[in-house]
Amino acid sequence: MDKQQLIDCHERIKPFIHNTPVLTSRLIDEMIGANLFFKCENFQRMGAFKMRGAANAIMQLSNEQKEHGVVTHSSGNFAQALSLSAKSLGVKAYIVMPDSAPQVKKDAVKGYGGILVECESNLNAREQASKKIVQEHGATFIHPSNDDQVILGQGTACKELLELQPDLDYVVTPVGGGGLIAGSALSAHYFGNNCKTIGGEPFEVDDAYRSLKSGKIETNSSTNTIADGLKTQLGDRNFPIIQKHVEEIVRVTEEEIVSAMRVIWERLKIVCEPSSAVALAALLKKKEELENKKIGIIISGGNVDVGKLPF
Incomplete structure (x- = not known):
């Protein structure tokens, strides 16, 4: 880079x-x-700060990718960042969160327009839920940091x-x-x-x-x-x-x-x-x-x- x-x-x-x-x-x-x-x-x-990376990642997608939405798994700030960035850019955002995540964070994701998908509280469950959304909706996976x-x-x-x-x-x-x-x-x-x-x-x-x-x-x-x-x-x-x-x-x-x-x-x-x-x-x-x-x-x-x- x-x-x-x-x-x-x-x-x-x-x-x-x-x-x-x-x-x-x-x-x-x-x-x-x-x-x-x-x-x-x-x-x-x-x-x-995560608003910055989320906005840039969505903006770099093709029009076809944007039509199918984006997905991430996060229990914290990136969940909110991707939700708000996607809303600002007119793109659907599917957010996979562990069911143990604080209710205030789940509510924030919904408030920013994210489509909340809950799963068990472990990395494997988060990854599997994300893959399922990619397969079913054609959404593009965006990693919170990598x-x-x-x-x-x-x-x-x-x-x-x-x-x-x-x-x-x-x-x-x-x-x-x-x-x-x-x-x-x-x-x-x-x-x-x-x-x-x-x-x-x-x-x-x-x-x-x-x-x-x-x-x-x-x-x-x-x-x-x-x-x-x-x-x-x-x-x-x-x-x-x-x-x-x-x-x-x-x-x-x-x-x-x-x-x-x-x-x-x-x-x-x-x-x-x-x-x-x-x-x-x-x-x-x-x-x-x-x-x-x-x-x-x-x-x-x-x-x-x-x-x-x-x-």
């Missing part, structure tokens, strides 16, 4: 996304000893950040399925000035950290983390980009995630979900090495149940 593809992607999706605000906090800067710039994708349409067009779309958040702050030393993102960090790393490479990319990942789901160490895609035996958006794993489309362009992945504890989330709520006065706080938690852990650096952080989303906050 090259620079021109990122530029074309950004121009294509601009009518369907928000150019989200960038916030700063003198207090957080002092905590880390660096200058931080928070790219607030919690203000994106449907509340997360898809070139999705990766390009997710990279546009970092591109916008670098247009405002072209001399960042680092860009930091959370790592789940790998779409955001891969896209951000491409933007940092093409639009930054020697800008490095760092990922933050919970110890409880540290497959990306281990994958970089071993050189092959690793899996997680458990997914016991508050960062529910980061329970997915890397794919064969984004892993090579991460291997090539990501400097390192920093692992953080559950306590560090909650603490960083609280800092964002209290100091930036914004709603962010636990997954988003993982990036700041990683910076707090590495602060000795980051003194006086200019650092961009992607706040990935703000879809959190405010009735169940961890603090």
Whole structure:
């Protein structure tokens, strides 16, 4: 994926996304000893960066493919992103969700016009349900993170950040399925000035950290983390980009995630979900090495149940 593809992607999706605000906090800067710039994708349409990749993926389909609709399996933000993007573009979206997914997320998908298909709460059931929809309706499957067009779309958040702050030393993102960090790393490479990319990942789901160490895609035996958006794993489309362009992945504890989330709520006065706080938690852990650096952080989303906050 090259620079021109990122530029074309950004121009294509601009009518369907928000150019989200960038916030700063003198207090957080002092905590880390660096200058931080928070790219607030919690203000994106449907509340997360995933709107970007979903819109781009649908727009790159042929007219015939659009007529038959799209399908994905997701229990979280991509389910909502694909539903809203498809609605905005006049395309049907079939969303496979585990029956154990929170009702609020199921309702959000329906509210955005997605056709909800429930299945058992395991990956095999999700994949089988998706395949059935592809066979019966001719819908095109779009993966939430392991898809070139999705990766390009997710990279546009970092591109916008670098247009405002072209001399960042680092860009930091959370790592789940790998779409955001891969896209951000491409933007940092093409639009930054020697800008490095760092990922933050919970110890409880540290497959990306281990994958970089071993050189092959690793899996997680458990997914016991508050960062529910980061329970997915890397794919064969984004892993090579991460291997090539990501400097390192920093692992953080559950306590560090909650603490960083609280800092964002209290100091930036914004709603962010636990997954988003993982990036700041990683910076707090590495602060000795980051003194006086200019650092961009992607706040990935703000879809959190405010009735169940961890603090």
